[in-house]
Amino acid sequence: MSSNHPDKTCARCGRRFSWRKKWERDWDDVLYCSASCRRQKxxxxxxxxxxxxxxxxxxxTSKGLPLHDLAVDTDEVEFLRQAARRLAVGGRILMFQKGRPVEPRDIHGPVDVALPPSRSKCRFRIRG
Ligand SMILES: [Zn+2]
Known part of the structure; x- marks a missing residue:
């Protein structure tokens, strides 16, 4: 058995999670951090x-937006946060807190979102 198990990112909530003993047989196939995330694909x-x-x-036209401003109601905030984490993990957006970039998988509390610099206002780049 290898003692080296890199962390994974949950396919549902976008949070980072670590190896646990209960997963020792099928760690390679584990996609979700919890039973709850596995149920809510x-x-x-x-x-x-x-x-x-x-x-x-x-x-x-602003550099970024507070994520909670995009939620239709307070019940949606956590779902929106999960969506933002998935986007950030996929490199499509960046997440900030107090103006500083943060690791999207580990965030807690209010967060701002922004497009990565290379993407802003240049969606279709044509290469020769
Ligand atoms: Zn999860």
Whole structure:
């Protein structure tokens, strides 16, 4: 048995999680941090939240947006946070707290989101 188990990123909530003994047989196949995340696989509503975040960032003229401003109500904030984590882990957005970039998988509390510099206002780059 290897003692070297790199952390993983949950496919549902985008949080970082670490190896545990209960997963020793199938760690390679583990995608979700918890039973709750495994039950709530990413669905159409979640993809729509990701697209809402992307559209808002592409439409804004400011450098970034407070993520909670994009939630339709307080019940949605955590779902939106998960969507933002998935986008950030995929490199599509950046997350900031108090103006500083943060590791998206470990954030707690209010967060701002922004497009990565290379993407801002240059969505279709044509190469010769
Ligand atoms: Zn999770």
């Amino acid at each position: 990413v669905g159409a509503a979640d993809r729509a939240r990701e697209e809402r975040i992307m559209s808002a960032l592409e439409a804004t």
